Amino acid sequence: MKVSLFSTCLVDMFYPNVGKATVELLERFGCEVDFPEGQVCCGQPAFNSGYTEDAKKAMKNMIKAFEHAEYVVTPSGSCAYMFKEYPHVFEDEPEWKEKAVQLKEKTYELTQFLVHVLKIEDAGAYLEGTATYHTSCHMTRLLGAKSEPITLLSNVEGLQYVELPHKENCCGFGGTFSVKMGDISGQMVDEKVGCIVSTNADYLVGSDMACLMNIGGRLDRQGKKVKVMHIAEVLNQVPKTKRNEGR
Structure with missing residues (x-):
């Protein structure tokens, strides 16, 4: 393919x-x-x-x-x-x-x-720890991709998935919104960070780097020890011995 x-x-x-x-x-x-x-x-x-x-x-x-x-x-x-x-x-x-x-x-x-398309729900990934997932606005509300990331994360060996409180809320990025409405955007991402910290998750996972960049920057400035990862990076966490399987 x-x-x-x-x-x-x-x-x-x-x-x-x-x-x-x-x-x-x-x-x-x-x-x-x-x-x-x-x-x-x-x-x-x-x-x-x-x-x-x-x-x-x-x-x-x-x-x-x-x-x-x-x-x-x-x-x-x-x-x-x-x-x-x-x-x-x-x-x-x-x-x-x-x-x-x-x-x-x-x-x-x-x-x-x-x-x-590939009919894969278990990517054979391994990552130890606890993760929560940020549901970005365009992906969930407009594209309609809601269950797919959670299905894949739930099948990562060693990873415990914890649902993010108020997951439907925007992180405040919104492209030019964060520039034009900086004060409001800042309050929104602070609220998002608070929800993430409340889960005690080791990892914040998402499918849009714009959102993760925004949230990750706020986490870093607040000194929060939560690692931010794109879901592709999580699903690619497999032993080297398995990397050539399926080729």
Whole structure:
């Protein structure tokens, strides 16, 4: 099975280990992964700020970059959902809308791809400790990926999953929201950190690095000893002897 990795801006520029873990995880389950070098931003920041015409330039570039792909997989529910929005953006441009629909139909967030396409609920991972999970807004409310991450985490050997209180609440990032509404954003992430600390978890796990960057920064500034991990990094925690299985 051939998979094209949509790495996302944050992963590509700041968290390359998440991209590496995603590739290693997919390869372990028999996928042939390529990285289209033409990919850039998906256009979400400009689109969410109301600059639709400017965002279209980035969107068209992404459509071209992944036109060859059999499947597109990304370690971000937020960015995966942006691809799902493309057909609506190009509603009045039939040629681009058709291509946007094709991209939409073959794009998956990582945990959705593992569970629904590869039919994997146990990734054979091992991580000792207690973990709680942050349900990012775009991934759960818009993309609809709610049970897949929890199913996969629940099957990690040695890991005890504890549900996060008020898990449905936003962490306060929201892209440009955290810049334009800094004071409110700060209060929201403080509330989120309080909920995380109350679980006594060793790990905070999530599926969107934007949220994890925001929460992780606050945890660090408050001196909280909670390790922040993307779910791809957790699922990639397997003994070296098992890394070549499934290839």
